Amino acid sequence: MFKKLFISFFKIGLFTFGGGYAMLPLIEKELVEKRKWITEEELLEMFIISQMTPGTIAINAATFIGSKKAGKLGGFVASLGIIFPSLIIITLIYNFLGQSFDNPVIHSIFLGIRGCIIGLIASSTLKICRKSFVSKISYIIFGMGFLLLLIFNINPILLIILGGLIGTTATYFIPNKVRSILEVR
Numbered sequence: 001m002f003k004k005l006f007i008s009f010f011k012i013g014l015f016t017f018g019g020g021y022a023m024l025p026l027i028e029k030e031l032v033e034k035r036k037w038i039t040e041e042e043l044l045e046m047f048i049i050s051q052m053t054p055g056t057i058a059i060n061a062a063t064f065i066g067s068k069k070a071g072k073l074g075g076f077v078a079s080l081g082i083i084f085p086s087l088i089i090i091t092l093i094y095n096f097l098g099q100s101f102d103n104p105v106i107h108s109i110f111l112g113i114r115g116c117i118i119g120l121i122a123s124s125t126l127k128i129c130r131k132s133f134v135s136k137i138s139y140i141i142f143g144m145g146f147l148l149l150l151i152f153n154i155n156p157i158l159l160i161i162l163g164g165l166i167g168t169t170a171t172y173f174i175p176n177k178v179r180s181i182l183e184v185r
Helices: 002-014 020-034 040-052 057-097 104-132 136-152 156-172 176-181
Strands: none
Touching: 002 020, 002 057, 020 040, 020 057, 020 104, 040 057, 040 104, 136 156
């Protein structure tokens, strides 16, 4: 199991340019579809938890899934698997290019990679939206959060706390008639 964990997360780490949002389709393909280690719902929950906890999404996700599959050592092995490719790639880039990033070929490569990353992030965003909008209150909280962030540049941590409070209030403290209108479970 440890070898499979390391190899799976090594593959994900090897092609994860652009951070956690860009890696979501790779995680889904490898861990949900191919390995069937987690469900799509667990992936979404893991991704949300990884966003709220300190550290990078990639390492948080690897630790969570590795721990789920093979305990603490599994979390450690999966985390090493996701970190190791970046370490190798950064070392190679530095050794071959040094501090010379003015090479037109390198600029062209990164231009192409950036375009793909934007597509991966957009794909991840759409998938998360489809799974997250489970009721009218989900749309209301999304709209409020989006506007508060866009217009007032509110602190994301405060926004997460506010969203949790609104969700809890809508679920437990508003009258049943209103709750049924908002389709809150």
